[in-house]
Amino acid sequence: MPGIVASSQTTYRRYVTGTGIITVVNYSTIFFDLDDTLYPASSGLWHEIKDRIGLYMGQKLDIPQEQIQPLRRQLFEEYGTTLRGLQAAYNIDAVDYLAFVHDVPLADYIQPNPVLTSVLANLPCRKFIFTNADDKHARRVLQTLQIEQYFEGIIDILSVSPYCKPMPPAFKIALETAGNPDPHRCVMIDDLPHTIRVARELGLFSILYGSDMSEPGFEANATLADWGKLPELLTGGTNHES
Numbered sequence: 443m444p445g446i447v448a449s450s451q452t453t454y455r456r457y458v459t460g461t462g463i464i465t466v467v468n469y470s471t472i473f474f475d476l477d478d479t480l481y482p483a484s485s486g487l488w489h490e491i492k493d494r495i496g497l498y499m500g501q502k503l504d505i506p507q508e509q510i511q512p513l514r515r516q517l518f519e520e521y522g523t524t525l526r527g528l529q530a531a532y533n534i535d536a537v538d539y540l541a542f543v544h545d546v547p548l549a550d551y552i553q554p555n556p557v558l559t560s561v562l563a564n565l566p567c568r569k570f571i572f573t574n575a576d577d578k579h580a581r582r583v584l585q586t587l588q589i590e591q592y593f594e595g596i597i598d599i600l601s602v603s604p605y606c607k608p609m610p611p612a613f614k615i616a617l618e619t620a621g622n623p624d625p626h627r628c629v630m631i632d633d634l635p636h637t638i639r640v641a642r643e644l645g646l647f648s649i650l651y652g653s654d655m656s657e658p659g660f661e662a663n664a665t666l667a668d669w670g671k672l673p674e675l676l677t678g679g680t681n682h683e684s
């Protein structure tokens with residue numbers, strides 16, 4: 443007989459079966475990453491933005507071509523985003539940088555996804571964008587995908603300054619922006635494992651997007667490769683919550 447194991451430590455209710463654990467997640471709020479999450483990495487859009495980051499570093503900061511890629515990687519690893527690294531090392535203007543790197547014809551790369559649209563329209567919870575890009579880029583992406591109306595707000599890199607994902611203070615600001623919901627009733631969906639790992643440590647139900655691994659690994663509570671499976675994941679599908 444399946445049984446319910448209630449835990450005072452979490453808001454999860456566990457239905458234990460003979461074959462494993464099925465977890466019901468009582469969520470109120472979902473934070474969605476933007477780039478390479480709301481559209482597939484295979485679109486090439488984020489690759490184009492990365493090329494423009496390199497162009498900015500070469501044209502505006504006179505960094506030699508052969509140093510751009512290793513420096514970008516170093517800044518990303520040290521500061522969380524290239525922007526934060528360039529601000530620290532070169533005192534660049536964030537608004538100017540963000541406008542330059544996101545100056546891309548979005549519709550050439552991304553189109554509305556009917557499955558994602560349907561999921562967003564039907565999930566009974568509050569939805570926010572939480573992105574290391576800026577609000578302007580986020581709105582353009584949401585408009586191109588025709589899903590802007592489903593989101594209550596956008597937490598962008600300017601609103602969490604001087605932090606960014608995956609720094610815990612950035613998550614604190616995101617939660618405050620959403621009205622301080624209980625983190626255990628929140629979900630974070632992101633394509634980057636280091637973001638998902640911190641979100642999980644802070645108590646959010648954390649979903650690594652873009653992976654179809656059956657085992658989510660230590661970073662994530664779950665993985666997701668098909669938006670159509672998100673409702674099941676959040677309302678009673680099998681996962682590996684621990």
Ligand SMILES: [Mg+2]
Nearest residue numbers: 475477478633
């Ligand atoms: Mg992303």
